[in-house]
Amino acid sequence: MTPQQTVEAFIGHWNSGDIDAMLALCADGIVYHNIPMEPVHGTAAMRSMVEGFMADIAKCDWETHAIAANGSTVLTERTDGFTFKDGRHAAIRVMGAFELGADGLITAWRDYFDMAEFAREFAPA
Amino acid sequence: MTPQQTVEAFIGHWNSGDIDAMLALCADGIVYHNIPMEPVHGTAAMRSMVEGFMADIAKCDWETHAIAANGSTVLTERTDGFTFKDGRHAAIRVMGAFELGADGLITAWRDYFDMAEFAREFAPA
Numbered sequence: 001m002t003p004q005q006t007v008e009a010f011i012g013h014w015n016s017g018d019i020d021a022m023l024a025l026c027a028d029g030i031v032y033h034n035i036p037m038e039p040v041h042g043t044a045a046m047r048s049m050v051e052g053f054m055a056d057i058a059k060c061d062w063e064t065h066a067i068a069a070n071g072s073t074v075l076t077e078r079t080d081g082f083t084f085k086d087g088r089h090a091a092i093r094v095m096g097a098f099e100l101g102a103d104g105l106i107t108a109w110r111d112y113f114d115m116a117e118f119a120r121e122f123a124p125a
Numbered sequence: 126m127t128p129q130q131t132v133e134a135f136i137g138h139w140n141s142g143d144i145d146a147m148l149a150l151c152a153d154g155i156v157y158h159n160i161p162m163e164p165v166h167g168t169a170a171m172r173s174m175v176e177g178f179m180a181d182i183a184k185c186d187w188e189t190h191a192i193a194a195n196g197s198t199v200l201t202e203r204t205d206g207f208t209f210k211d212g213r214h215a216a217i218r219v220m221g222a223f224e225l226g227a228d229g230l231i232t233a234w235r236d237y238f239d240m241a242e243f244a245r246e247f248a249p250a
Contacts, residue, residue, distance in 0.1 A: 035218050036239040066222055068193035068200045075193045075200035077222045077235070093160050095220035095237040097191055097202045110202070112220040112237045114161040 003100045004069040007076065010098075010106065014060045023047055027105040036115035059083040074098040082121075090121035128225045129194040132201065135223075135231065139185045148172055152230040161240035184208040199223040207246075215246035 001009065006025055013022035023043050026032075032046045033039035040049050061081035068075050075097050082090045092113050099108040126134065131150055138147035148168050151157075157171045158164035165171050186206035193200050200222050207215045217238050224233040 036242065066195065066198045066200060068195035068198060070191065070193035073191045073193060075191060075202060075220070077200060077220075077237075093237065095200070095202075095222065097220065112202075112218065112239075114238070114240050116240055117161065 001104060002069065003072050003074045003098070003104075004067060006100060006104060006106065007067065007069075007074040007098045008064070011062050011064060011076075011078075014062055017054075017059065019047065019050055019054070022050075025106055026109075027101050027103070027107045030106055031108045033108070033110045035110055035112045036118075056084050056086075057082050058085045072100045072102075074100070086125065088125055092118055092121055126229060127194065128197050128199045128223070128229075129192060131225060131229060131231065132192065132194075132199040132223045133189070136187050136189060136201075136203075139187055142179075142184065144172065144175055144179070147175075150231055151234075152226050152228070152232045155231055156233045158233070158235045160235060160237045161243075181209050181211075182207050183210045197225045197227075199225070211250060213250055217243055217246055 010022055010025045023046065026043050026046065028043055030043055030046060031039050031041055040046050061083065063079045063081065064076055065079065066077040077095050080092045080094050094111050094113040096109060096111040098106055101107045135147055135150045148171065151168050151171065153168055155168055155171060156164050156166055165174050186208065188204045188206065189201055190204065191202040202220050205217045205219050219236050219238040221234060221236040223231055226232045
């Protein structure tokens with residue numbers, strides 16, 4: 001897979017709810033950084049964070065508006081949709097940068113968004 | 126110029142403080158959207174906004190960490206540095222998406238960042 005195809009597959013795994021397949025595209029030492037928050041280091045910590053985050057979520061519907069690659073870096077513009085188990089829906093406008101290693105795995109993922117938008121969209125019903 | 130070269134020149138004009146040259150790369154009907162704020166429509170409104178915004182700023186120092194193009198869309202990952210006239214410094218972590226028209230001018234610019242980071246960095250001394 002090209003770096004862009006890997007990132008497209010990664011986003012596809014979020015949308016199909018396959019956390020194992022999503023993490024299988026990440027290098028063990030990945031740095032996952034939601035920019036307004038602290039970075040998460042490594043796939044074990046990433047799995048823990050994602051599983052906690054997904055506990056109330058039934059389905060992801062992340063729409064990629066734009067994607068472009070330059071060497072082993074892939075940049076995306078997305079709207080990340082989430083359907084909660086109680087039926088509510090959230091949508092976050094986000095851009096994300098991905099860096100891939102020589103083995104084709106994702107070594108860094110940085111998402112840029114407005115924390116207030118996230119808090120508003122994820123506010124309890 | 127390629128779309129990527131146009132965006133690189135556009136950022137260069139911010140860094141050299143040349144608002145006229147920056148706007149000359151924008152289509153009249155540009156939509157300039159700092160995502161956490163309302164979009165600005167057209168170069169006249171954009172000039173007014175930028176000139177107001179720049180009133181207290183001596184120098185921009187925007188560093189492009191990554192840039193990638195896909196057709197007429199260019200995506201960037203940056204740290205936008207600002208030196209105020211009173212010597213203070215601000216830095217905003219941002220990703221930006223640019224769309225270019227057939228004539229090579231920028232028709233859309235969307236910047237994604239955390240509004241709380243912006244407010245904190247731009248807080249009065």
